[in-house]
Every structure is written in structure tokens, then in C-alpha cells.
Amino acid sequence: MSRVLVTGANGYIGQHLCQRLRACGKHVLALTRTQAEGPWDENFVADISKDFIFARRLNGVDTIFHLAGKAHALSERKGEEKEYDRINVQGTRKLLEAASKAGVTRFVFFSSVKAMGEGGDQCLDETCICQPQTPYGKSKLVAENLVLHGGYVPQPVVLRLSMVYGPGSKGNLAQMIKFIKKGLFPPLPEIENKRSMVHVDDVVQAAMLAAEKPEALSRVYIVTDGKVYSTRQIYLWIRQVLGKGEPVFTVPWFIWQLGGKIGDLLGFVRGKRFVFDSQTLDKLFGSAWYSSARIQKELGFNPGWDLRSALPEMVHA
Numbered sequence: 001m002s003r004v005l006v007t008g009a010n011g012y013i014g015q016h017l018c019q020r021l022r023a024c025g026k027h028v029l030a031l032t033r034t035q036a037e038g039p040w041d042e043n044f045v046a047d048i049s050k051d052f053i054f055a056r057r058l059n060g061v062d063t064i065f066h067l068a069g070k071a072h073a074l075s076e077r078k079g080e081e082k083e084y085d086r087i088n089v090q091g092t093r094k095l096l097e098a099a100s101k102a103g104v105t106r107f108v109f110f111s112s113v114k115a116m117g118e119g120g121d122q123c124l125d126e127t128c129i130c131q132p133q134t135p136y137g138k139s140k141l142v143a144e145n146l147v148l149h150g151g152y153v154p155q156p157v158v159l160r161l162s163m164v165y166g167p168g169s170k171g172n173l174a175q176m177i178k179f180i181k182k183g184l185f186p187p188l189p190e191i192e193n194k195r196s197m198v199h200v201d202d203v204v205q206a207a208m209l210a211a212e213k214p215e216a217l218s219r220v221y222i223v224t225d226g227k228v229y230s231t232r233q234i235y236l237w238i239r240q241v242l243g244k245g246e247p248v249f250t251v252p253w254f255i256w257q258l259g260g261k262i263g264d265l266l267g268f269v270r271g272k273r274f275v276f277d278s279q280t281l282d283k284l285f286g287s288a289w290y291s292s293a294r295i296q297k298e299l300g301f302n303p304g305w306d307l308r309s310a311l312p313e314m315v316h317a
Contacts, residue, residue: 003060004211005104007031007048007095008067010038012169013110013203017065020204029061031068048091055101063106063211064099064153066092069143072114072136084139092143096152106155108210109147113160113196113222115140119288121194126160126220126294148218157210158220159203162290165307166200167317172283173197173234177315180238187247189256190232194289196224199305209299221295225303231285237308241315256281 004021008014009030019039021028030040033047044057048068058064070087092109099107113119114137116130132138147156165173179185198206206223210216236246263277273279295301 002062003027003029004063004065005029005031005044005058005061006040006065006067008069009040010036011067012166013164013200014067015039016166016200017067017204017207020208024208033068048095049087053094053098055098058098058102058104061099061102061104063108064095064104065108065110065207065211066095066147067110069110070136070139072112072134081135081138084135085142088136088139089142089146093146093150096146096150100152104153106157106211107147107153108157108159108207109144110207111140111144111158111160111220112137113162113288113290115144115160116290118282118286119196119290121287121289123194123289123291124222125291126222144220148220155217157216157218159206159210160220160222160290161203162196162198162222162224162288164200164203165197165310165314166305167310167313169200169314173314176234177238180235180244181242181315185235187250188232188235188284189250189253190230191253191285193230193285194228194287195231195234196228196288196290196292197307198223198225198292198303199307199310202301202303202305205304206295206299206301209295209301213299215298219294219298221299221301222290222292223295223301224290224292225306226292226296227306228289229307234307237311238315241312256285 004026006014006018009018010032015038018028022039028040029042029044031044031046035045070084115132116124118133130141132141144158147158202225259276260278260281263274266274267277
């Protein structure tokens, strides 16, 4: 794996992965939509959803790490299905076609547990039937099938990532930290929901194993840190890091449920989602629980982080 291509190289995971690859002595070709500097040797500028990918640009590339795509939106809008298809599905197809012509051997596709569905109270693994509920999840599952069953490359691998955390990460967890810092986050009740997550450094570890291990050929792997977290736990740990201590009261669960229903009604009346509704409630308190036993057993994946040990660096970043 002397020469590798990383798409979406200037993204959060991409930068960490490129840094690790170069440290391992790989020649890293970074595919980005605009010219960018980073921990790579060459920069290949292209938009996979619009531009033709010339196979000659991939000459000598042994492995592709495909991260580029339209990320899961916190609030998906109607009509986004076409955009998810254009970027996540057709963009992946074009890259696979170029990879096939260039003789690329291994293709590591970064997917999401959203390709399986929205999760729940039961722990899901790779043997579960995939029932994606969102346009993002559906597009990821279609792209997975292209990678695994399209016949483009001889050694395809799919990594289904749970929520990724680490210093500088974005999304719901970063927002939670921000509002707790400002004292604007109401005290959460403990309803014992279950969330799976994974540190960005462990995502990189999983990617390296997927690229190097012969056992990974044509396999799908869920990637988590092996722990399960409740929203209340996370809330209290963040407060602890900030020196705030445990709150003296909590907002009861039924109040949150009532707020979600009121938000649904307000959204219906005004024809636009309210800032807090049932969807927001589910993102905050819902369960999304997954097992990474397969990648641990087959590839020797061993998470080096858990959320509690990572939070101090995240909170003070």
C-alpha cells in the first residue's frame, strides 16, 4: 500500500487518516473539491458528484479510502433524496469505475450505521436486516452494495461508523457541550437510553486494519468504541469536566415529551419545523446501539478510547 487515495481528505476523519497514513510511510493522494493543504503528498481537485474521474489520475494507487459524500443533515429537507443519490451513490459509482480502469486493488468505503436504520433498544450487528429510514441512510446502503457487489475492485471493504467523537468534532455532541458551557442546557432525566459512538483515532485504526488485513475482503464492519452511553451520563460527564457538578433538579421526562408534541403542532401550523419537536426529542433521547464484535474478532480491532476519557480534551478544545 505504497500509494493511496483518500477522498474527502480535508474533512474531520480524512485529516486524521491522512496524517496516520503518512506516518506509516504511505504516499498520500488527497482528493478534495477545492485546492487544499494538509497532511498529504499530492492534492487531486475534483467534485465526484459532477466531474469525470480520469483513471490516469489513479495510476499506481493500490488502495482508496472513500470518505467524500453528503453527510447526514441534522434536519433533512424534502427533495434532498436526489442530492444524496447524486453525491453518495453516483459519485461513488464514478470513483469505482475509475478505480476499476486504474487497477486499484482495495476500496475501503466509509458508510454509516444509518444504512441499517435508526437503531433502537436492541443491540444491532452486521447480521441484522438493513431498513434505513432516511434519504441519507438509504443512499449509503445503495452505495455499499455498489462497492461490495458491483465487481469494480477485487478487495472491497465497508465500514459502518457509529457517531464519531474527538477534539474538534461537530454535530449534536459538540452542540451539547456548547450549550452546557453557556448554562443553557436544561437538566436531563435518566431514561437509560443506549448510544454507541467511536473516537476518530479508533476510526483511523479500523480503516488501517480494513486496508491491510486479508480477512477484511468483501466484509462489512460496524465500528464503535465498545461502550454504551445514555444521554444523562454524557450530560453529567460534561458538567463534571466543566466543574459544574450534578444539577439539583431535572426536567421530568413527561415535560420533554409534551414539549415534543407542542413543537410538532407548532410546526404543522406554520408549515415549518419548530426548533424542538418529536424528531429533536428522538435525536436527544433515542437509542442507537450497535455491536463491533465482528471487527474486533476478525481484524483485531481494539478501541483505545471511550467517551469519558476523551471529553476533557473535547470540552476544552
